[in-house]
Amino acid sequence: MRILLTNDDGIHAPGLASLERIARSLSDDVWVVAPETDQSGLAHSLTLSEPLRLRELGDQRFALRGTPTDCVIMAIRKVLDRKPDLVLSGVNAGGNIADDVTYSGTVAGAIEGTVHGVRSIALSQAYSYAAGTPIPFHTAEALAPDLIRKLCQLDLPPGTFLNLNFPNCEPAEVQGVDVTAQGKLDFGLSVEERHDGRGLPYFWLKFGDRKGNFRAGTDIHALRSNKISVTPLKLDMTDYAVQDLVAAAIAGGDDA
Secondary structure, X not given: OEEEEEOOOOOOOHHHHHHHHHHHOOOOEEEXXXXXXXXXXXXXXXXXXXXXXXXXXXXXXXXXXXOHHHHHHHHHHHHOOOOOOEEEEEEXXXXXXXXXHHOOHHHHHHHXXXXXXXXEEEEEEOOOOOOOOOOOHHHHHHHHHHHHHHHOOOOOOOOEEEEEEEOOOOHHHOOOEEEOEOOEEOOOEEXXXXXXXXXXXXXXXXXXXXXXXXXOOEHHHHHHOOOEEEEEEEOOXXXXXXXXXXXXXXXHHHHO
């Protein structure tokens, strides 16, 4: 099995090192094409106004000055001589759950693999955002290989990929695996104003405490219960249940 790895935290991120160890426990044919710098929060974005600079760092290991989406495209279209059998994106520093999946470059790596018809899985490791708190990547590293082996046996429909989140606890404390839906969190960003040495303002987007719907069956509830969350996601964002309502509104407007 040929496995392609990418992430959004950058080529030197400890989560990517964990992902490499996970992948090498599954296959000897592992390729890495990851962003040269941190691309967190850039979602499924492309670099269209600047050149993409590719650097070979070692055997089957490349850094790209671009986004996770760029990395998967470059890997499949330029670097590899054939498509990978599996794309793994992560392991992200912090969970990618609920509405946050729309911002996530980690999830975007899996999206782009899916666009190219490759089975794709995003992996994220939850942790406490308090300063100095270690990220328990060893939890994902210990538990992901067996889970990925099982998930690779699935016959997923075209356009569907998997979003895995590992809880903020030790491997022995994990209480199992839940197949989940996306939860709902309030908007978690605030704008913090600061001033530079000349007194001119600049701004940081800053995460604060999050409130939301923690009902059973969601990715949020799974992580809070020390469970691994596996959420099937799909490329097709059409709201089929609302199509008839929209059509009726248009038809009604024409009658008026």
